[in-house]
Amino acid sequence: MQWLHATEDSCARTERVDMFDVGRMCVKIAGRDAGKKCVIVDDVDGHMVLVDGETRRRKVNVIHLEPLAQTVALGKGASHEDVKTLFGEMGVKLVDTKRKEKKARPRRVRKVKVKAVKEKKTVKETAKKDEKKSDEESVVKK
Numbered sequence: 001m002q003w004l005h006a007t008e009d010s011c012a013r014t015e016r017v018d019m020f021d022v023g024r025m026c027v028k029i030a031g032r033d034a035g036k037k038c039v040i041v042d043d044v045d046g047h048m049v050l051v052d053g054e055t056r057r058r059k060v061n062v063i064h065l066e067p068l069a070q071t072v073a074l075g076k077g078a079s080h081e082d083v084k085t086l087f088g089e090m091g092v093k094l095v096d097t098k099r100k101e102k103k104a105r106p107r108r109v110r111k112v113k114v115k116a117v118k119e120k121k122t123v124k125e126t127a128k129k130d131e132k133k134s135d136e137e138s139v140v141k142k
Contacts, residue, residue: 020049020062023074028055030064037092038065042077052083054094 020026024040028051038053049061057080072086088096 018043019067020065021071022076023071025068025070025072026051026065028060028064029066037068037087039072039074039083039086041074041083052078052080053087054092056097109116 007134020040020043022040022042023117026038026040028034028036028038033055036054038051038055039056040049041052042050044050044059046060047063048059049065051058051065072090074082074086084094
């Protein structure tokens with residue numbers, strides 16, 4: 001959060017005082033990580049900062065942070081390992097989370113339509129049908 005103090009020439013110059021600078025200890029007051037301590041690692045823009053610590057390393061709006069009086073010596077853009085050692089020295093235990101391994105996504109197996117297979121007629125069956133037809137024809141002629 002930035003506060004501007006007006007000087008004599010309020011239109012010409014304003015003095016910027018920033019309480020959310022790199023190394024400032026904070027407590028998250030909103031979201032999934034609410035109530036957990038974190039340290040500001042980088043200033044993204046006027047309203048967003050990058051935090052790391054007991055919380056997940058993420059870009060956070062400063063409205064969701066409560067700054068503490070404590071500051072630590074931390075360089076801009078410090079790695080997670082640097083923050084982890086810093087919190088270890090302070091006696092705060094950080095939990096490392098590992099990403100889940102990607103598994104093969106199950107695919108839906110489509111059912112194959114089974115076509116009706118016509119049975120091939122044997123020579124004997126066709127001969128029997130021919131005999132019946134000829135018998136019927138002879139009966140009809142008489």
